[in-house]
Amino acid sequence: MARVTIEPDVASLSARAAGRIVHLISSAVETHGSATVCLTGGSTPERLYRLLASREQEYRQQIPWSALHLFWGDERHVPPTHQDSNYGMAKRALLEHVPVVAAQVHRMEGEIPDARVAAERYDARLPLAFETAGRTTCRFDVMLLGLGEDAHIASLFPASPLLGGGADAAAMHPRVAAVWAGHLQAWRITLRPTAILDAEAIVVLVAGIAKAGAVHAALERQADPALVPAHLLREADPRTEWLLDREAASLVKP
Ligand code: 6PG
DSSP states (O other), X not given: OOEEEEESSHHHHHHHHHHHHHHHHHHHHHHHSSEEXXXXXXXXXXXXXXXXXXXXXXXXXXXXXXXXXXXXXXXXSSOTTSTTOHHHHHHHHTGGGSOOXXXXXXXXXXXXXXXXXXXXXXXXXXXXXXXXXXXXXXXOSEEEEXXXXXXXXXXXXTTOGGGSOOHHHXXXXXSEEEEEETTTTEEEEEEOHXXXXXXXXXXXXXXXXXXXXXXXXXXXXXXXXXXXXXXXXXXXXXXXXXXXXXXXXXXXXX
């Protein structure tokens, strides 16, 4: 079973997540000399990033920034300056305020006109980036994820072709793909399930009553990843922890 932690509200949830992320980063640095952390988009992570960057909190001091290597689990097909950019959000909330090493920040290039090219480039870049972090494999130490109201994680939406099949493309570009999200009428660039599930620790951060149905489906419904992409995480159950606020957890059995 995945671990589930429920906090009374989004403020205490963010503090819990910040403490947990700091701990996971420190353990990775102790073991490997570096920490490879994959960030996500979304409003709840944004609150977490602001907390990690805050000068009034202890987290900023506790993070060994020079050993931190940052990646993204998914990106919108927009330039980094666009308000929808996941990198842009992390930049405004976190990166601009902390001594992170610019060469160790590996964003997906959402500005490339063909999202498939952006995905291929990220896929090709990962081995080199991990090598710089002193690693021989592309295994993320920390995979931070949000959850959509439709139970998507990263940009793996219900019925996505990336949830099954696609073996040929996956053989050429094993970790990253571009996907057309019909319901959004937009391309997304995303890690493939295997790259997500391979992570040493997966932290799913979810807040708000609007997510209660998705959390319930993800944790309690019979496995059907094509309908509930978050079910993929069951494969990595012992390495996955769900951090929820009380509203998001309101339909979960005690
Ligand atoms: C994105 C994401 C996505 C997100 C969830 C939750 O770019 O949209 O990475 O997977 O984490 O949709 O987002 P909210 O916290 O904003 O609901």
